[in-house]
Amino acid sequence: xxxxxxxxxxxxxxxxxxxxxxLRAETIQIRHNQVEGNGAKEEYQFGLVKLALSYDTDNxxxxxxxxxxxxxxxxxxxxxxxxxxxxxTGTSKELEAQIQPIRIPLYKGLLGHRIFxxxxxxxxxxxxxxxxxxxxxxxxxxxxxWADTKILKNxxxxxxxxxxxxNLFYMLEGGRYDYFPRGVHEPWSEIAARPELPLTVEKxxxxxxxxxxxxxxxxxxxELAQKIESGLNQAIxxxxxxxxxxxxxxxxxxxxxxxxxxxxxxxIDNPFVPDTTPFEDKRLWLDINEL
Numbered sequence: 001x002x003x004x005x006x007x008x009x010x011x012x013x014x015x016x017x018x019x020x021x022x023l024r025a026e027t028i029q030i031r032h033n034q035v036e037g038n039g040a041k042e043e044y045q046f047g048l049v050k051l052a053l054s055y056d057t058d059n060x061x062x063x064x065x066x067x068x069x070x071x072x073x074x075x076x077x078x079x080x081x082x083x084x085x086x087x088x089t090g091t092s093k094e095l096e097a098q099i100q101p102i103r104i105p106l107y108k109g110l111l112g113h114r115i116f117x118x119x120x121x122x123x124x125x126x127x128x129x130x131x132x133x134x135x136x137x138x139x140x141x142x143x144x145x146w147a148d149t150k151i152l153k154n155x156x157x158x159x160x161x162x163x164x165x166x167n168l169f170y171m172l173e174g175g176r177y178d179y180f181p182r183g184v185h186e187p188w189s190e191i192a193a194r195p196e197l198p199l200t201v202e203k204x205x206x207x208x209x210x211x212x213x214x215x216x217x218x219x220x221x222x223e224l225a226q227k228i229e230s231g232l233n234q235a236i237x238x239x240x241x242x243x244x245x246x247x248x249x250x251x252x253x254x255x256x257x258x259x260x261x262x263x264x265x266x267x268i269d270n271p272f273v274p275d276t277t278p279f280e281d282k283r284l285w286l287d288i289n290e291l
Contacts, residue, residue, distance in 0.1 A: 040189040040250040045088040052231030092147040105212035108286035112211030116179035116202035138178040155268040206263035
């Protein structure tokens with residue numbers, strides 16, 4: 001066999017492999033909630049979708065945002081009806097019966113650590129709160145469909161609810177309630193996005209309950225669920241997840257500003273968290289005492 005024939009056969013073999021790989025590769029569209037212009041929290045969660053799918057080197061992903069920002073209830077309905085491919089929100093037994101969670105907590109459990117947005121000048125209302133009974137003398141507010149709403153109500157916290165997330169900030173500014181419980185990663189960016197409102201972060205209190213946030217897909221979209229779960233697990237194993245988490249400006253704000261271990265801590269039950277929550281996997285959860 002001549003050198004030329006050998007080279008021709010090698011080239012033909014390489015071409016065949018490359019062609020086969022190209023035939024297997026797909027461009028997959030991922031429809032998701034609108035992110036741009038909707039705050040650091042949305043950017044963080046969407047970034048984890050992209051991080052997870054970056055480990056699937058056999059396919060190319062393109063991302064298509066919704067034409068407008070979808071509230072949680074609409075986002076879930078669109079996921080159920082296959083008008084979205086992926087969503088992100090906190091878990092509950094009710095939700096896990098409707099859509100498929102990827103059970104890797106996006107915030108390493110920080111979502112269940114709650115501090116408060118309050119009106120400027122109202123810190124005095126919280127300065128003498130030393131027991132949970134003291135806290136129950138004040139009124140909180142939440143969006144009607146959030147899982148946290150049921151948790152806080154179940155604990156006996158007086159509650160004002162609304163159907164629109166944005167209303168909560170203006171209702172607080174107007175004195176309709178006393179405090180807006182938020183995941184510890186949320187308040188500073190939310191206040192910064194509304195500089196016209198006299199709002200601030202309460203300084204003393206931390207409420208804690210089990211409340212992981214997950215990525216979600218349609219119950220029938222098992223292939224996408226497997227790809228996201230596999231990607232997130234690889235990111236955890238190679239350290240990319242922690243680098244993304246601790247390197248995020250929103251998370252850095254929490255560590256720098258929240259002083260979590262110095263706050264008065266109230267731990268409450270979450271009877272709505274599913275039994276399938278992977279509490280035993282210590283890789284997934286942050287211990288605030290180790291910050």
